[in-house]
Amino acid sequence: TNTNDRPLCNVIKGGKVLNFNYTEFVEDLYGVDAENICYIHGCRKKTDRGRQRLILGHIPGANDAAYEFEDDYSAIDNLDEHAQLLYDVQQIALQMVVEADDTLTKKCKEIIQSNQPFFDGLADIRQIVTIGHSLYPVDWDYFAEIIKCNKDRNRMQWFFGCYGNGDLERVQTFINTFGINKDQVAIFRTDTIPVTLLADNKGEKSKANVKHRKVLASSEDGKWQVVREGRKVNIIDRTANSCSCSRIFLTYMSGAVFDCSGTVLLLVARGLRAGVFLFRFANGEWQYRGELEPIPHQGVITKRLQKILLRDNRLIFVYNSRIRKYDVETGKLVYNKAVRHAFESEGEDLTQKFKGIYRTGFY
Template sequence: MSHEKVLLLKCKECHAAFFTEGESNFYKKKGLHTPKRCKSCREKRKFQLEQRRQKQELNRVLANLQFEQVEEVEMQSADPNTILYIIGNGFDLMHGVPSSYYHFRDSLGRRNELRKTLEMYIQKEDLWADFEESLAYFDDEALLVTLNDWMDIFDVKEQHDDDFSAADFFMASEAAMSPTYTIMDELPKNFRKWIVTLKPTISNTPLKQIINTEARYINFNYTEFLETIYKVPKGNILYIHGDRRDTNKELILGHSDMANHELDLNPSDFKSDRLRMKNQTTYDLHATAGYQLGNYYSSTAKKSSDVIKANKATFLAFADIDTVVVIGHSLSVVDYPYFKEIIRKNKKSSNMKWLISWYSVGDIKRIDAFAKNLGIQSKQIKLFKT
């Protein structure tokens, strides 16, 4: 039997034999301490320590909570004319719908060109955690530094050269900017393809006491489960970012409106030496590429102002709302404009009651930031756990 297979240690937790001679030599070469637990027990312990840390943080946050927390919310008997529900993706998740952006990522597969492009060019440690806002963090410089290479590949001449070709010039620009085209072209198609496959995996109704079917709703989801699970009439629901059943309309997703995002093409300001301009043609090529990057930011932005304008009458009808119930919404900055419009159109916004669901410490922190940004007083907010 090979020495590589000889087991040298027993785990102090489960007492199973582990650790081969090869592994021992590796640890010694790296100057690492010999583990006392097998891999399975190390992972289990790591998970337990993380759970303990999260629990301690939650207790600390709750101890300093400035909002009243309620155990139960009963809305079925309330006046539906004065209630507005805000429904976010947490609603679908509560009903077993695999609808997180991590699920979207997994649906693409590891070899998908869109996924590879996103993970290569989006400058976020975990772009899928807040996917929509992550789209605004495109690595501009990573593309721009390739322009000189593409100029060489397409043999782009200087503009005063008799052999200068505009076709070569624009092909070099498009080649360098191809990742932006991939995201702009493939994201809407892949996203809708995934959305239409979603369905609940549990049959119970955990929000039965909270949902008032006669009230009004703003549904940030693209799915119709408010209708199918709780029998909320379709006419009571504003599918603010689109309804997956309507194939004639594009589903809306994206980052905060970046209309003012401008690329600084001043050569003296570039961080990379490779971006410094050699001649006017190089400068013009960077300017052309910069224009395309501007198109990317505009194309991937969520045009909240346009959505609000298109639903002006609906927002006006919220003037008499006195209670807003937020269920499963992350309260991401990208959606602040909608909440601000609800407050702006309300007759007595300072007296509005906000019932907001939470699930994690992160939710509570976002609720706190949300209240401060929108000027909602702590006494107006009550939290309930889902």
């Protein structure tokens, strides 16, 4: 949308489009008539009938194995009320999971039936081009219907757009599964397609980034500054006015903490993907060492956290009744022990810097 280039104009022209995307790009960017497009999983745009329901999910039966487990409720026979309570709670929870799983299951046969006129109109199609489709089995029912509705499957020519080796392997599996002869298949690369961005849109993009740009922390000597731009984090050398290190994360960073020497940096993410991420300045550059390893069902930052110290190349997290120590060089958990009255006081205290990120206490 931010370029005048239309690299697929010689591919997307005329014919019919089975669109697995939720956007109307083939209409707006390539001028395909809406009547020739089937938005098989719905479209984001609002129509005369209102907004369409977007279909998400996986192949039916994909998670069936998750429900195969051994139940041992022998105590129920002995009128154990606690065992009965556990059983009832588990059954209710399992039913909720099953319902959620069912909602996220693509019922391809029903979807095909509701779009049957589109598939019936493919009887004379001779060329089929796939672009940007992973060819995973979850969508194979649709391809099977295309083949089934065609008058002569042996005259169909298949053109597969491939972005990498993984695509090539899936194409091979696909043609083997559907019995497509190799002389009916051609491959074209999509990873080398270039586009030139419009200058005005570049400017708009820059303004958008400025809106989401946030300084998370600065080192005590003022040399280093941590800047967040969306999910990307840059460590800026302010004396040289250059970026020393950049990394993109799966979630947004909420804050950052430098030690007093300016050689240890901790990024903090809050929310569903909460975590603490370690950087170390060594050999003249910032290096990402990894995420501090949490204990199953216990994050690094919890309500029970009392103090965070840095001592002898160890990050020390002191909880109400537990002490954890992480190696600053690797980020690995090297000490984890339950203590009745946990207490540590020696070392550089980073507690207040961390609390500055949370403001209302750790949670």
